[in-house]
Amino acid sequence: MLTRDQAAEIFSRIRKYAAADELECLFYGGRSALTRFANNTIHQNMAEENYGVSVRSAFGGRTARATTNKFDDASLQEVVSASESLARVQEPDPDLLPIPSSEEAQGRYSPPSNGAAAPEGNKLPSRHFEETSNLTPAQRADAVGQVVAIAQKRNLTAAGIFANSETIEGIFNSRGLSRWHRQTSAEVSITMLAGDSSGWQKANSPDIAKLSPAHLAQIAAEKAAKSAAPREIAPGKYTVILEPAAVLDAVGFAFYDFGGLAILDQRSFLNNRIGSKLFGENISIWDDVSHPQQSGSPFDGEGMRRSRVQLVEQGVVKRLVYSRASAARMKQSGHAAKVGLVETTGHGFPIPNEIGEAPMNVVFEPPQEPKTVEQMIASTERGILVTRLWYIREVDPYEKIVTGMTRDGTFLIEGGKLVCGLRNFRFNQSLIEMLSQVEAMSTPVRTSGEESLDMVVPAMKIRDFNFTEVTKF
């Protein structure tokens, strides 16, 4: 693994070659490995190790980047030269700020959102686990063997991946800022296929000890078996119970609008809605990199400390997240008086970029009276249980209507019980209305999907969810 000391030494060599007014270097990369299986057998194993440095040079308001994954002197000279020659020919950016000092980047510390005491030294708990980084192909194969055995026992066909990685992220700049983060990640995704049905589960954690491929396989297999011979019922508005993966992939489409630049660009559905009650009173949402179930680095693309930000409080949109530049622009704009507290929150993407910033560590606040999915089913006279959603796309950016399909385990609920599997539906649903019609929630859990970053989200029971069509399976 590339270490912090090695990166610091590479940065010191880059500085020697640099002539720009300001210099910033982002280090990235790591080791990753993946075992893929289909048709009840492993058919691919891959492993990769790669590190790179992205060099940003600035001359006044002109800035640009160049990137290399070669750290010899000649390559570093070349990447510095490329970065500087690109920067010199850019149009000046009037919003470009000087790079932050180490002191500025420290920001304000925000305590964790789960009520726990602040970690000693205000540092994140480690997200690097030796057991995860040391996972071998043989251990992954053993786990896949357990998954396949579960599939074969029930006459199902299993497919999926089991992956692990160890990654670094670092930033050094010419004003003395130096930040470093390393973490591990393990991920399991399992699809169980039957003749006319399927089931699915996916999980991701920095700590392999928190994942159980066999347990996930049992759930996926149960879903495939129970949804066999699916019935077709008419589309319409139904009470639904969305499992956490389905909630995640739907609500994920909302959060890129919670950035200051999205408001300044007038591309956010929160334009003229901040401070108003947009969702149900049972919805409170934070961005909190320090949450024990979250992952990722505690600093942003300029090295600024990520603050904990309450985005939504009891249905009212309270605040946005900001990069340094977006906060400075917002304070000078006509929107400043109607967007809540404006300050740098440490959510900026590496400069230059077009998006500005976004919450990257979304956490839903636990409900006062959490219900399990089983309790939600038992309380439902007629409704539909949804395992996951698929191919979600935005239909209307201001009403935040998204469309997509159900997939891999959609069930009819009648009289408080699962009755049968259903053919999959297309939905066209406003996320604003969806989060205003939540009747019950589970305790939020770290959740993985296919469309959104991992978040800490609950399962939800929602009334009048809008299914518009049904497909052939």
Add this chain to the structure above:
Amino acid sequence: MRAESWNRLPIIRMTNISILPGETPLSLEQLIASTDQAILFQTNRSWSIDDKRYNFQFGTEIGWEIKNGKRIRMLKNPSYSGITTEFWNSMDAICSRDEWTLWGTPNCGKGQPQQVMGTGHGASPARFRRVKVGSAYS
């Protein structure tokens, strides 16, 4: 089979699928003029399809109502949807080469780890019968 780069495994995907133009000369204006009642959809802005590629839905930026061979008014937030095989079997006219354009979203992501590739899809305007419209806002 396509791979994003030398260090990625090829996966099954279709990055450059086009539909041939009609052989009989036919302009878009002639197609409109030969249509009694229809909606002309222009400029896709959202797309979604199920994992077996049956049910699809497209939202477009603008639509025009056609009546008696003429565009009579602009339509807001138009969408169309259907089942792939039924949709393509309902096509009864397609414009010729002069109307053919190489369209395509900038890129498409697939696979684990994800592989992103450029895409391009050529087509001429075409007419489809009995297509469901308006589901996106229903």
